Amino acid sequence: MSTQNEELEMFRDTVVRFFKDNVEPHYEQWEKDGIYPKDLYLQMGEAGLLCVDMPEEYGGIGAPFAFSCVVVEEAARMGYLALASNLTVHSDIAAPYILHLGTEAQKQKYLPKMATGECIGAIGMTEPGAGSDLQGMKTSATADGDDYIINGSKTFITNGQHAGVVVLATKTDPKAGAKGTTLFTVDTSLPGFKRGRNLEKAGLHSADTSELFFDNLRISRDEILGRVGGGFGHLIDELPRERLVLAVSAVAHAQGALEKTIDYVTERKAFGQPIASFQNTRFVLATCKTDIEVHRAFVEKCTQQYADNTLDVPTAAMIKLATTEMEGRVTDACLQLFGGYGYMTEYPISRYWADARIQRIYGGTSEIMKEVIARSLVGR
Amino acid sequence: MTAADPQMSDSMAAELADWRDTILRFLADEVEPHYEQWERDGIVPKSLYRKMGDAGLLCVDAPEAYGGSEAPLEFSFAIAEEAARLGYMSLVTNVMMHSDIVVPYITHLGTEAQKQKYLPRMISGEWFGALAMTEPGTGSDLQAIKTTALPDGDGYRLNGSKTFITNGQNADVVIVAAKTDPSGGAKGTTLFLVDTNLPGFKRGRNLEKVGMHAADTSELFFDDVRLGHDAVLGRLGGGFGHLIDELPRERLMLAVAAVAHAEGALERTIAYVTERKAFGQPVASFQNTRFELARIKTEIEVTRAFYEKCCRLYAEGRLDVPTAAMIKLATSDMEGRVVDACLQLFGGYGYMTEYPISRYWADARVQRIYGGTNEIMKEVIARSLVGR
Numbered sequence: 001m002s003t004q005n006e007e008l009e010m011f012r013d014t015v016v017r018f019f020k021d022n023v024e025p026h027y028e029q030w031e032k033d034g035i036y037p038k039d040l041y042l043q044m045g046e047a048g049l050l051c052v053d054m055p056e057e058y059g060g061i062g063a064p065f066a067f068s069c070v071v072v073e074e075a076a077r078m079g080y081l082a083l084a085s086n087l088t089v090h091s092d093i094a095a096p097y098i099l100h101l102g103t104e105a106q107k108q109k110y111l112p113k114m115a116t117g118e119c120i121g122a123i124g125m126t127e128p129g130a131g132s133d134l135q136g137m138k139t140s141a142t143a144d145g146d147d148y149i150i151n152g153s154k155t156f157i158t159n160g161q162h163a164g165v166v167v168l169a170t171k172t173d174p175k176a177g178a179k180g181t182t183l184f185t186v187d188t189s190l191p192g193f194k195r196g197r198n199l200e201k202a203g204l205h206s207a208d209t210s211e212l213f214f215d216n217l218r219i220s221r222d223e224i225l226g227r228v229g230g231g232f233g234h235l236i237d238e239l240p241r242e243r244l245v246l247a248v249s250a251v252a253h254a255q256g257a258l259e260k261t262i263d264y265v266t267e268r269k270a271f272g273q274p275i276a277s278f279q280n281t282r283f284v285l286a287t288c289k290t291d292i293e294v295h296r297a298f299v300e301k302c303t304q305q306y307a308d309n310t311l312d313v314p315t316a317a318m319i320k321l322a323t324t325e326m327e328g329r330v331t332d333a334c335l336q337l338f339g340g341y342g343y344m345t346e347y348p349i350s351r352y353w354a355d356a357r358i359q360r361i362y363g364g365t366s367e368i369m370k371e372v373i374a375r376s377l378v379g380r
Numbered sequence: 381m382t383a384a385d386p387q388m389s390d391s392m393a394a395e396l397a398d399w400r401d402t403i404l405r406f407l408a409d410e411v412e413p414h415y416e417q418w419e420r421d422g423i424v425p426k427s428l429y430r431k432m433g434d435a436g437l438l439c440v441d442a443p444e445a446y447g448g449s450e451a452p453l454e455f456s457f458a459i460a461e462e463a464a465r466l467g468y469m470s471l472v473t474n475v476m477m478h479s480d481i482v483v484p485y486i487t488h489l490g491t492e493a494q495k496q497k498y499l500p501r502m503i504s505g506e507w508f509g510a511l512a513m514t515e516p517g518t519g520s521d522l523q524a525i526k527t528t529a530l531p532d533g534d535g536y537r538l539n540g541s542k543t544f545i546t547n548g549q550n551a552d553v554v555i556v557a558a559k560t561d562p563s564g565g566a567k568g569t570t571l572f573l574v575d576t577n578l579p580g581f582k583r584g585r586n587l588e589k590v591g592m593h594a595a596d597t598s599e600l601f602f603d604d605v606r607l608g609h610d611a612v613l614g615r616l617g618g619g620f621g622h623l624i625d626e627l628p629r630e631r632l633m634l635a636v637a638a639v640a641h642a643e644g645a646l647e648r649t650i651a652y653v654t655e656r657k658a659f660g661q662p663v664a665s666f667q668n669t670r671f672e673l674a675r676i677k678t679e680i681e682v683t684r685a686f687y688e689k690c691c692r693l694y695a696e697g698r699l700d701v702p703t704a705a706m707i708k709l710a711t712s713d714m715e716g717r718v719v720d721a722c723l724q725l726f727g728g729y730g731y732m733t734e735y736p737i738s739r740y741w742a743d744a745r746v747q748r749i750y751g752g753t754n755e756i757m758k759e760v761i762a763r764s765l766v767g768r
Contacts, residue, residue, distance in 0.1 A: 262765055262766060265766065266766055276766040276767075279759075281766075282758065282759060282762035282766065283755070283758040283759075283762065285761075285762050285765050285766065286709070286757070286758035286759070286760075286761035286762045286765070287709075287758065289706070289761055289765055290706040290709050290710050290761060291710075293686065293703070293706055293710075294682055294683055294685075294686040294706070294710045295682060297682075297685040297686035297688070297689040297690075298681065298682040298685035298686065300685070300689065301685040301688065301689075302685075315681070318677070318678040318681055318682070321674070321675075321678050322678045322679070322681075322682045367671070369674070370670065370671040370674035370675060371670060371671075371674070372674075373673075373674035373677055373678060374670035374671065374673050374674045377650055377673050377674070377677055378650060378653065378654055378664040378669075378670065378673060379664075
């Protein structure tokens with residue numbers, strides 16, 4: 001365990017150094033551009049920071065899950081939440097879907113390129129008319145000989161501009177409700193695939209979030225991911241990991257905001273004394289620190305449960321709900337301690353605050369989490 | 381209820397489960413039928429402590445040499461957990477003060493003679509213990525205490541008064557913090573074991589409170605109480621350091637009770653909202669009810685994970701003062717939020733004393749005040765972040 005801890009800390013150093021060298025100098029520009037260059041993925045792949053817990057035969061390094069979390073953690077802590085979110089979708093959601101559900105051919109086709117950063121992964125679930133209510137989605141995949149024809153559209157798709165492969169949820173049997181849902185691995189070079197605009201958002205500016213369109217896209221049945229009609233179950237199976245990684249980023253993001261705030265309040269003076277000496281400042285810091293440490297313990301416990309395969313759906317909902325709400329409280333309280341400067345884009349705390357807002361919405365809204373938890377307490 | 385340590389062995393988990401059954405049976409037989417009366421009386425009869433001693437429910441982690449069963453800390457926690465969960469919070473604080481605060485002070489700091497004198501009687505419930513720090517003019521600011529124990533012949537002469545003392549009416553022995561060197565600041569503080577049958581010791585009234593009615597909380601007066609050198613607990617002038625050393629365990633115990641108390645409130649609330657109907661449907665079917673329950677459950681589970689982590693740190697001797705302050709702050713704040721939200725879901729019934737949820741609510745309030753106010757906790761945590 002301690003050797004693994006040492007290795008983990010060494011890996012953390014590598015990650016931090018990479019972000020300092022390759023992200024920090026450019027991040028503000030990328031935020032203005034609303035996207036970062038695809039090259040960054042290649043660089044990250046080269047540095048071994050993508051899909052780190054994928055098996056070696058598919059280009060990963062077969063590292064424990066904790067190593068993959070470290071990449072997201074450090075990106076979030078340093079305030080690059082757009083990057084953390086894109087990486088999570090690529091390394092911790094899209095790639096595991098293919099690893100867990102794909103045929104050998106699918107794994108060979110996509111995973112090694114995802115590990116090098118040549119092929120960026122996205123998940124296509126949400127539609128303009130179907131957000132949390134996944135059963136209401138309309139994108140169809142109709143059997144046609146040995147192929148399927150996909151028609152429909154998706155929205156709010158993370159990595160939408162850069163994606164080389166989309167794990168796409170479709171209806172193969174529109175009458176069968178949840179049981180008619182099937183996943184496909186869609187190569188974005190196929191005719192009939194079109195990207196919509198890169199959506200402007202209130203925060204997370206450098207994350208490319210897009211609409212995707214499928215117009216009579218012909219796809220081989222070899223690209224079915226998992227079972228025909230099994231899509232909904234597959235989505236449910238992968239949820240605990242997704243929510244856990246989101247929680248990891250939430251705690252690290254709050255931690256980073258607190259670190260920056262402590263630096264600021266010890267430097268900055270008001271009424272002739274450091275802001276850190278005012279009781280309100282001290283109590284707010286204490287509250288934030290406690291909030292973070294309490295949630296860190298819950299993340300650690302859930303991470304252990306995930307490793308033991310005992311992380312159930314209600315608990316995964318609790319971790320997502322709790323950590324993102326905490327992140328919202330902490331980043332908001334931290335910004336306040338910066339006063340007017342906290343509202344200025346040149347102070348990164350403003351970005352922590354704006355970026356944090358989406359965490360309570362994507363990956364299942366806080367309200368959906370509450371409904372999932374409530375069902376485990378009092379039924380439907 | 382979950383065990384404090386997820387890595388606990390199966391045999392210990394089984395023993396702990398049996399132990400919980402013993403506790404629950406005792407509480408059902410000896411506490412439940414009388415608790416409402418005790419709440420009205422403002423005190424628990426002393427005979428209850430003898431019964432608890434006979435059942436082996438006092439000081440369970442005390443050394444075997446003095447009559448304890450030297451059980452792991454989880455066994456001690458289980459008593460507080462079950463009693464708090466069932467809503468007997470007054471009993472929890474009284475027994476915790478005795479078993480988990482006063483007795484450990486004596487175990488950790490006492491001389492062999494002191495241990496021989498007190499521990500067997502405290503483990504059997506014959507004698508009950510209290511800890512007297514707070515004074516009318518000195519709450520959180522312990523360095524300002526005025527009670528003195530000045531050298532006098534072959535011993536000391538104790539003068540002063542204390543207030544808000546848990547077990548004040550039932551106590552047979554009180555650990556008293558006094559100034560032996562009034563000019564020595566924190567370094568002039570010494571702890572004494574004071575038998576309540578000594579001449580000059582007087583109990584004040586049993587204070588009326590907004591909750592915790594069955595807990596006897598009192599003023600104590602010391603009027604020229606003569607104490608021998610053998611009454612000094614720990615080092616002369618070392619009282620402040622001793623108090624600090626014992627804080628992590630105290631705060632951890634408080635956290636145990638807070639989490640279990642919140643959990644008990646949630647259990648009662650779930651039972652109520654699934655039974656009770658409004659506008660023709662169970663209260664549990666309204667979205668607000670569901671979301672409140674979900675939020676409460678999540679708060680409890682998140683805080684529980686932190687408390688479990690702190691238990692492990694404590695067991696490894698690594699629970700530091702700022703973290704102990706965080707656990708006290710976090711759990712008691714959470715408890716306050718949870719019991720308040722639970723009461724709300726009961727509507728008007730929640731405000732009626734006949735519904736135990738009203739007691740959960742009123743009892744929880746003091747948890748943010750005693751054992752170090754939450755404001756003091758924040759100051760302790762802030763010092764660890766940005767210094768003084």
